[in-house]
Amino acid sequence: MSKRGFISRYLLIIKKLKAKPYSSYEELQDYIDNQIDYLQMQDDSLNIGFSKRTLQRDLKEIRNLFGVDISYSKPQKGYFISQNEGENMNFQRMMEAFDMFNSLNMSQDLTPFVHLEQRRPQGTENLYGLLHAIKNRFGIKFSYQKFWEDAPSQRNIAPYALKEYRNRWYLLGLDHKDDRIKSFALDRLSVLDITKQRFQYPDDYSVEKNYRYCFGIISSEKDTPEKIILSFDSYQGKYIKTLPLHHTQQIVKDTDEELRVGLQVHITYDFVMELLSYGANMRVLEPASLKKQIKEAHQKAADLYA
Numbered sequence: 001m002s003k004r005g006f007i008s009r010y011l012l013i014i015k016k017l018k019a020k021p022y023s024s025y026e027e028l029q030d031y032i033d034n035q036i037d038y039l040q041m042q043d044d045s046l047n048i049g050f051s052k053r054t055l056q057r058d059l060k061e062i063r064n065l066f067g068v069d070i071s072y073s074k075p076q077k078g079y080f081i082s083q084n085e086g087e088n089m090n091f092q093r094m095m096e097a098f099d100m101f102n103s104l105n106m107s108q109d110l111t112p113f114v115h116l117e118q119r120r121p122q123g124t125e126n127l128y129g130l131l132h133a134i135k136n137r138f139g140i141k142f143s144y145q146k147f148w149e150d151a152p153s154q155r156n157i158a159p160y161a162l163k164e165y166r167n168r169w170y171l172l173g174l175d176h177k178d179d180r181i182k183s184f185a186l187d188r189l190s191v192l193d194i195t196k197q198r199f200q201y202p203d204d205y206s207v208e209k210n211y212r213y214c215f216g217i218i219s220s221e222k223d224t225p226e227k228i229i230l231s232f233d234s235y236q237g238k239y240i241k242t243l244p245l246h247h248t249q250q251i252v253k254d255t256d257e258e259l260r261v262g263l264q265v266h267i268t269y270d271f272v273m274e275l276l277s278y279g280a281n282m283r284v285l286e287p288a289s290l291k292k293q294i295k296e297a298h299q300k301a302a303d304l305y306a
Contacts, residue, residue: 010062022078123186133194134159141193158199161207165217216270228263229286236281
């Protein structure tokens with residue numbers, strides 16, 4: 001079997017356990033047998049053979065390749081995926097990405113059925129190197145080109161984490177120039193150099209905590225988020241309910257005419273730009289300062305067409 005065929009089988013095992021935790025060996029075997037057509041799309045020379053010994057090898061390879069631990073529960077008499085909440089989110093994204101990769105790489109021509117976005121984020125070629133530096137606590141150096149500056153600047157950074165926002169990737173780290181934690185867009189980062197100089201990750205810093213009440217990539221130095229009340233028309237409200245603006249979103253009012261939600265967030269440029277994108281389908285009710293800011297921005301936009 002080709003590597004692709006093996007990986008496809010690993011993916012099926014994970015899918016089965018995600019859909020039905022504590023599946024027995026017999027249930028996994030039946031599921032794999034029933035998916036032989038899918039596996040042969042990945043490897044037409046596949047001669048499947050699934051045994052308990054094969055399963056144990058597969059579980060080991062799943063752990064090595066994907067970082068996913070699968071254990072056996074004697075009380076439940078079945079296998080299950082043991083992941084914490086943070087790991088589960090990364091695991092879910094990985095599954096989605098690999099599932100899409102497999103679907104798009106089948107032998108059939110999918111051009112008539114799948115239309116891919118033509119825009120592609122730049123800078124992802126440095127993801128592996130940055131992850132290596134972050135995990136091993138290596139300092140990095142790189143050139144960084146801001147859009148509003150003519151020439152790139154040289155940066156010496158202690159890298160802490162990577163963050164995604166709107167299909168762009170950002171590096172979060174301590175800039176030794178002024179000892180401040182900043183974000184750097186990977187599409188503006190070049191000439192990456194991973195040094196041998198190690199750094200100490202600060203005990204009092206947490207990416208999750210730092211961005212808990214933030215929207216987008218811009219963080220806030222304020223400790224307390226603001227209470228935001230937004231009113232959406234019924235049509236836009238359906239989208240807001242199925243894809244909340246923020247994890248703090250709570251429905252305040254839901255009628256045939258209006259969806260009203262409350263949020264606890266810092267008012268940053270990213271958040272204001274998101275609200276402006278809803279145009280006449282959204283109205284800020286609280287706070288008054290944000291209502292004024294949105295109103296003035298819409299007025300300036302209208303003046304451009306006067």
